[in-house]
Amino acid sequence: MAKYVLYGGPGSGSVSVEAALQEAGADFDLVHIDTNKKENFDAKFTAINPRQQIPALILLDGTVVTECAAILLHIADAFPTANLAPKPGSSARALHDRWLVFLAVNIYEGELRKGYSDRYSDDIGHAQAIAGAAGKYVERHYGILEQQIGAGPYFLGQQFSVLDIYIWMVAQWMDQDWLVSNCPKVLALANAVKARPKINKVQASHFGAA
Ligand SMILES: N[C@@H](CCC(=O)N[C@@H](CS)C(=O)NCC(=O)O)C(=O)O
The missing domain is CATH 1.20.1050.10 (Glutathione S-transferase Yfyf (Class Pi); Chain A, domain 2)
Structure with a gap:
C-alpha cells in the first residue's frame, strides 16, 4: 500500500509535518536528509526540491509538496475527519x-x-x-x-x-x-x-x- 514519504531531519521544519501526519493518522516513511552533511544539496534531493531545503512530502500519487505551511494545509484538507483546520472557505x-x-x-x-x-x-x-x-x-x-x-x-x-x-x-x-x-x-x-x-x-x- 502506498505511503507518504517525508524528507526531513531532526529539529528542522519537517517536525511540524511529522506531527501533523501523526495527528492525521497517516502512514508515512521518514527519509533523513542530513543538512549538516549538506545532503540537501545532493542531485537526488535537488531533483525532489530544487530549493534544496527540507521538508518535502511525497503524496500517495507521487506529487511533491514543499513549504511547511503548504504541506500542513494539505494534510488538514486530505484528512478532514482529523479536524486539523477549520472548514475551507470559512x-x-x-x-x-x-x-x-x-x-x-x-x-x-x-x-x-x-x-x-x-x-x-x-x-x-x-x-x-x-x-x-x-x-x-x-x-x-x-x-x-x-x-x-x-x-x-x-x-x-x-x-x-x-x-x-x-x-x-x-x-x-x-x-x-x-x-x-x-x-x-x-x-x-x-x-x-x-x-x-x-x-x-x-x-x-x-x-x-x-
Ligand atoms: N520556506 C521553507 C523553509 C525550509 C527550510 O529552511 N528548511 C531548513 C531546515 S529548518 C533547511 O532545509 N536548511 C538547509 C539549508 O538551507 O541548507 C519551508 O517553510 O518549508
Whole structure:
C-alpha cells in the first residue's frame, strides 16, 4: 500500500509535518536528509526540491509538496475527519491561514536569517549584524503573535489546528527564557500542543523530553 514519504531531519521544519501526519493518522516513511552533511544539496534531493531545503512530502500519487505551511494545509484538507483546520472557505479558515502564513514568512524566515546569516550578504563581515537584526525582527513578530492569542488552549480556542503545530515548532527554536518573559501565551499554547500524546512523542524524538 502506498505511503507518504517525508524528507526531513531532526529539529528542522519537517517536525511540524511529522506531527501533523501523526495527528492525521497517516502512514508515512521518514527519509533523513542530513543538512549538516549538506545532503540537501545532493542531485537526488535537488531533483525532489530544487530549493534544496527540507521538508518535502511525497503524496500517495507521487506529487511533491514543499513549504511547511503548504504541506500542513494539505494534510488538514486530505484528512478532514482529523479536524486539523477549520472548514475551507470559512472565516475561521481565513484567519487560520492568515496567521499560518504570517508565521512562515516572518518568524520561520527570520529564524533562517539568524541561522544562515552568512548567506544574506556577499560580505561575511556582515553576518553578525544580520543575525542580530534578524533576532530583533523575530522578537517583534512574536510580540504581534502574542497579542493574537486568546484564552486558549489553542489559537482558535478549543479547536486544535495545524497552526498550533506550527507555533509549537517555531517556539522550540526560540530562546525559552525570552518566551517566558515576553510571550507567556505563545509558551502556554506550545505546551498545550506538546502535551498531546502523539506530538509528545515527536517532541521527545526531536527536542528531547518535554
Ligand atoms: N520556506 C521553507 C523553509 C525550509 C527550510 O529552511 N528548511 C531548513 C531546515 S529548518 C533547511 O532545509 N536548511 C538547509 C539549508 O538551507 O541548507 C519551508 O517553510 O518549508
